[in-house]
Amino acid sequence: MSLLQAETELRFEGARGAPLAGTLTLPASGDKVPALLLIQGSGPTDRDGNQPPHLLTDLLKDLALLLAELGIASLRCDKRGMGAVATSLPKDPAALADFVRWEHFVEDARLALAQLAAQEGVDARRVGILGHSEGGLIALDLAASGRAQPAMLILAATTGRPIAAVLRDQLAGLGRMQGAPEAVLDALLDENDRILAGLAAGAGYPETVSPGLAGLYPPYLRHYWEGFAARDPAVLASGCACPVFVLAGSADVQVLADRDVPALAAALSGRSAAGGARHAVEVLADASHNLKAVAGPDDPGHGGPLHPGVRPALEAWLGENGWL
Structure with a gap:
């Protein structure tokens, strides 16, 4: 087991010169070590995986410390x-x-990813990405584009279906929990489908958006949604050339283990059957979207330590790929 050597603040430029900042975590080692870029999920999520003051999970911070114990370096950044x-x-x-x-x-x-590969103490031949939720889709998009060649991807709680299908499930569940009449809910879901279809086609927002959906589609997020809505995770996964590990939770109510995981697994299986890189899939029993243990139906799984299955799952995958 490696001990944590140091955490260092990195500053560098992102797209179009935007300043970026992150935490480089290095394990104590005399050799160059493998490394993972950690990418957080959607919304105003910080480098540690939190949305203060209400959503505090420390997911990325916990993963960075776990990886350091395993002898893996990491970089986690604030969003632009x-x-x-x-x-x-x-x-x-x-x-x-x-x-x-x-x-x-x-x-x-x-x-x-390039910054991480260039760090002293990092083995540039073994630098990959661990993306959580939306971060996994960003990782897939980058890997499938060919503009970078990560040595591996770890997709944690990452959707396998286009966001239109995922949002339909999420909005339906929320609406029924709030007691919305089925006719009202159906109309809202159909409107949301139309909005996302237009965005995916590059048509932008419609002239009017119902009050129940307006919060999802503020004007400043139009170009973000156009890109997000046009991506199909399964298609991207089939075009990814590196080894891929899919890690999910059975109690995730945002990314569904019985719908999203099979979509990713099918895409990756087709790739492997055609002579592509290997992949593995693991669904942790009673793990939440944030990879925390869920005690019951009323437990959102935000706080506490990582689910006890996360460490052995990562150890097995990293060991099989020669990173440990």
Whole structure:
């Protein structure tokens, strides 16, 4: 077992020169070690995996410390315009909409991966990405594009279906929990499908959006949604050339183990059957979207340590690929 050597703040430029900042975590080792770029999920999530003050999971921080114990370095970054680089967020609405394009987050990941590979003590031949939720889709998008060649991907709680299908499930569940009449809910779901189909086609937002959906589609996120809605994770997975590990939780209510995991697994199986790189899939019993243990139906699985199955799952995958 390696001991934590150091955590260092890194500053570098992202897409179109936007400043980025992150934490480099290195294990104590006299040799060059493998490394993973950690990419957080959607929303205003910081480098540790939190959305203060209400959503505090420390998921990425916990993963970085676990990886260091296993002898793996990592880099986790604040999103563009957030955290340590919050002053770079544009105030002009048009500039802000351009700043948060989906493509810029993917390019930020490419440049962060290059920064990680260039660090002293990191084996540049063994540098990959661990993406959580939306971060996994960013990792897939980057790997499938061919603009970077990560040595592996670990997709944690990552959707295997387009966001339109995922959001339909999420909105339906939320609406029924809130007691919405089925006719009202069906109309809202159909409207959301139309909005995302238009965004995926590059048509932008419709002229009007129902109040129940307006919070999802603020003007400044138009270009972000256009990129997000146009991506199909299974298609991207089939075009990824590196080894891929899919890690999910059976109690995840955002990314569904019985719908999203099979979609990714099928895409990766087709790739392997055609002579592509290997893959593995593991669904942790009673693990939440944030890879924490869930005690019951009312437990969101936000706090506490990582699910006890995370460490052996990562150890097995990393060991099989010669990283331990």
